[in-house]
Amino acid sequence: MSAFKEALRQGADGIELDVQLTKDGVPIILHDPDLYRVAGIGKPISSFYFSELKNVKVGRKFLRSFAGHQIPTLREVVSFCEMNGLALNIELKETVSERPEYLRDILDIALLLDNIHLSSFDPEILELAKKLEPSIETALLxxxxxxxxxxxxxxxxxxxxxxxxxxxxxxxxxxxxxxxxxxxxxxxxxxxxxxxxxxxxxxxxxxxxxxxxxxxxxxxx
Known part of the structure; x- marks a missing residue:
């Protein structure tokens, strides 16, 4: 969350984030499909239950002051954006494409915010999102x-x-x-x-x- 708070401090109008899925289908915010860069753990994010991820501390590999930070959930970031009037660009990553049955849950969380759009390199997941929720804005990378x-x-x-x-x-x-x-x-x-x-x-x-x-x-x- 530190990066999003800093973006707000610098005057950003919105934030872009990457969504991955845990083993039990919880949408969390992480760019990579594993934890190696953020926590030195090479296991795929999809092999962790969310309850296990809550105990993983990330950030120390980048700055000591970031030590002890946790991986946020999509719901937490949507609430942050709502409170601060920020637009949100949600990029759907590999683990979402691999398990599209969880896309409806992601959409329900995303639509709690008015200024929202989905993006992805995967055309099929965007096409499915549009079928499930025709009103949501989509963008192909x-x-x-x-x-x-x-x-x-x-x-x-x-x-x-x-x-x-x-x-x-x-x-x-x-x-x-x-x-x-x-x-x-x-x-x-x-x-x-x-x-x-x-x-x-x-x-x-x-x-x-x-x-x-x-x-x-x-x-x-």
């Missing part, structure tokens, strides 16, 4: 090699596309803008040249440096 760039409109279940800043070039950017979908760019730091003149078709920015990014935009505003 596109890739240079595996996305069907000539037929972006075929991704009818995706309300938007999220793309890395490396794809901010031709022919990709023209194809994205021509799709008429909501576009968000990730991987930005605030130091990029295009931040000085933000393209009007970019709906949102996903960054690890919200304070710097907002300051850069303020300096040119």
């Amino acid at each position: 596109v890739k240079k090699k595996t996305t069907d760039w000539e037929n972006l409109l075929d991704y009818s279940y995706a309300d938007g596309f999220h793309f890395h800043k490396r794809l901010f070039k031709e022919p990709f950017i023209s194809q994205l803008s021509a799709s008429g979908k909501l576009l968000r760019m990730y991987g930005v730091t605030g130091k990029e040249i295009f931040v000085q003149e933000p393209p009007p078709f970019i709906h949102g920015w996903i960054t690890d440096f919200p304070g710097r990014f907002k300051n850069e935009k303020k300096d040119i505003g």
Whole structure:
């Protein structure tokens, strides 16, 4: 939760997070499919019951001051966003794609918040989300090699596309803008040249440096 609190302090409008599932289907916030980077444990997250994860301390590998932190649940972060008026981008990770029977539970938690959208590299899990909850906003994370760039409109279940800043070039950017979908760019730091003149078709920015990014935009505003 420390990263989300810091993003709020720096003036972020919303937060992006990654959802994985425990063995008993509890949606928790973790980027990787295992605990190695955060706790030095190489076991898959899907092999832990949530009650076991509550005893795992994470963060010390990054900073000593983070020692003792616990992995938050999706419900906890949704409550945090609701209390602080933050938008939420939920990226559905591998363990969700592997067990889509838990997607309904994730949607029920997510919809406690008004300003919410789902994203994923997996088209099938987004398509299922749209079938279960047609009103929820969805965004496909596109890739240079595996996305069907000539037929972006075929991704009818995706309300938007999220793309890395490396794809901010031709022919990709023209194809994205021509799709008429909501576009968000990730991987930005605030130091990029295009931040000085933000393209009007970019709906949102996903960054690890919200304070710097907002300051850069303020300096040119």
